[in-house]
Amino acid sequence: MAVKYTIPRGTFDILPDKSYTWNYIKKIFIQTVTEFGYKEIVTPIFEQADLFERNVGDTSDIVQKEMYKFKDNKQRTFALRPEGTAPVVRSYVENNMQANGGLQRLYYIGPMFRYDRPQKGRYRQFYQYGVEAIGSNHPYVDAEVIAIQYTFLKRLGLKGIVLELNSLGNKASTDRYNKALVDYYEPQKHELCGDCITRLEKNPRRLLDCKVPACNAISEKAPLMIDYLDEECREHFEAVQSYLKAMDIEYSINPRIVRGLDYYTYTAFEFLNNELGAQNAIGGGGRYNGLVEQVGGKDSPGVGFAAGLERLILSLEQEGLFMGDEYKPDVYAVILGDQSLLKGAEIMQKLRAKGVIVEFDPLKLSMKAQMKNANKVNAKYALIIGENEIETNQFILKNLTDSTQVSLTESDLINNFID
RNA sequence: GUGGCUGUAGCUCAGCUGGCAGAGUACUUGAUUGUGGCUCAAGAUGUCGCGGGUUCAAGUCCCGUCAGCCACCCCA
Numbered sequence: 001m002a003v004k005y006t007i008p009r010g011t012f013d014i015l016p017d018k019s020y021t022w023n024y025i026k027k028i029f030i031q032t033v034t035e036f037g038y039k040e041i042v043t044p045i046f047e048q049a050d051l052f053e054r055n056v057g058d059t060s061d062i063v064q065k066e067m068y069k070f071k072d073n074k075q076r077t078f079a080l081r082p083e084g085t086a087p088v089v090r091s092y093v094e095n096n097m098q099a100n101g102g103l104q105r106l107y108y109i110g111p112m113f114r115y116d117r118p119q120k121g122r123y124r125q126f127y128q129y130g131v132e133a134i135g136s137n138h139p140y141v142d143a144e145v146i147a148i149q150y151t152f153l154k155r156l157g158l159k160g161i162v163l164e165l166n167s168l169g170n171k172a173s174t175d176r177y178n179k180a181l182v183d184y185y186e187p188q189k190h191e192l193c194g195d196c197i198t199r200l201e202k203n204p205r206r207l208l209d210c211k212v213p214a215c216n217a218i219s220e221k222a223p224l225m226i227d228y229l230d231e232e233c234r235e236h237f238e239a240v241q242s243y244l245k246a247m248d249i250e251y252s253i254n255p256r257i258v259r260g261l262d263y264y265t266y267t268a269f270e271f272l273n274n275e276l277g278a279q280n281a282i283g284g285g286g287r288y289n290g291l292v293e294q295v296g297g298k299d300s301p302g303v304g305f306a307a308g309l310e311r312l313i314l315s316l317e318q319e320g321l322f323m324g325d326e327y328k329p330d331v332y333a334v335i336l337g338d339q340s341l342l343k344g345a346e347i348m349q350k351l352r353a354k355g356v357i358v359e360f361d362p363l364k365l366s367m368k369a370q371m372k373n374a375n376k377v378n379a380k381y382a383l384i385i386g387e388n389e390i391e392t393n394q395f396i397l398k399n400l401t402d403s404t405q406v407s408l409t410e411s412d413l414i415n416n417f418i419d
Numbered sequence: 420g421u422g423g424c425u426g427u428a429g430c431u432c433a434g435c436u437g438g439c440a441g442a443g444u445a446c447u448u449g450a451u452u453g454u455g456g457c458u459c460a461a462g463a464u465g466u467c468g469c470g471g472g473u474u475c476a477a478g479u480c481c482c483g484u485c486a487g488c489c490a491c492c493c494c495a
Binding site for chain 1: 420421447448451453454455456468485486487488489490491492493494495
């Protein structure tokens, strides 16, 4: 077989034998966020590239190196969305959701795109689910957003995922801290690895979790963000923690958390599964108090998280957890001969109108092949429709679990079908 | 973007220092005329990822390329 067209690198098809798992996970997620009062928002998968770049206010790799950018027929520059928050904020501003007053609680699920080398748990088109709560700076909301992800993971039965928490502080704190980091590393610059020397110029915070032993040793004594928070930031961070405790959510503080996008302020958090290999972040998020204004709205605080479906599924597989059931047919129609199929089609349609799942395969001709198939697709019953049955109006319904069978008239069959 | 490993039947994989393309499983049919699962028997199945090179001869060696995996980087 010559395969003429192949799937683009780093993407994947979700085939029928997996799609029920996706639907199951989505169902539990929607159930969870609904309990917290969140409503779905759907935005396009492409946006003006500048929404993400914000005139290159964002220096992250996600935006600088990994965006799928393209020009349309009128030479306007768009980008496939690499993340979900900026589009939601754009929609919030554009639709003037601020005018509704109060807190907007939103959730989304959909594909994101990043041009990166594929590996386990990393794809070019991948699926994220997430929530955004825009309009309140109250630390309870930070905790609520964390609680949603926490509740969802627990509900799926996951045990091996840990929550790490940090505070990045406000702009003033961050500036002071970055300066302190540079002051600390600069004199020892000659001992750092090549990557770390660029980090020192570009994003000093990333120095903290370099894995090269020499850098790591230096980082151990580096100043920590927590010590550079001002009074307000510290109070906010402590309040978030007390709400988490009140909701019985386990966490640990990791002062080295750095998020992948530049807009985060105050609370930052990550959910990690350390059994997954290099790509161990299931999801993360934090507060983005300056973003709404950057996108052109009236200054308005927000907090949210996003997480990856693929890594979630890897975690479920790894812990051997339930991932949903495939639909199984209630009835497999065993139809003998084309003449009988006329009646068969009529009966199948009437059963379906009653909500019964009915399957039939016109490729299987012999009765034996049809019975075999009924077994293979895990049907609960086989319904035999042949010339004899049609003539006598007595249709055979065979229970495939206990091998018992009964004869029923057409109307009894349709009106009294009990699963 | 960098480095390493891999690519053979629908699936999982074997195939030695180059010499007829294989197994298990799934599939089809039969044993059983209109009754599935178990068993037994028979049968069908390949651009050996793709392109080039070396050779009398390439799945096997060489080069390139594409894809997957693993790690770096980055992050979901």
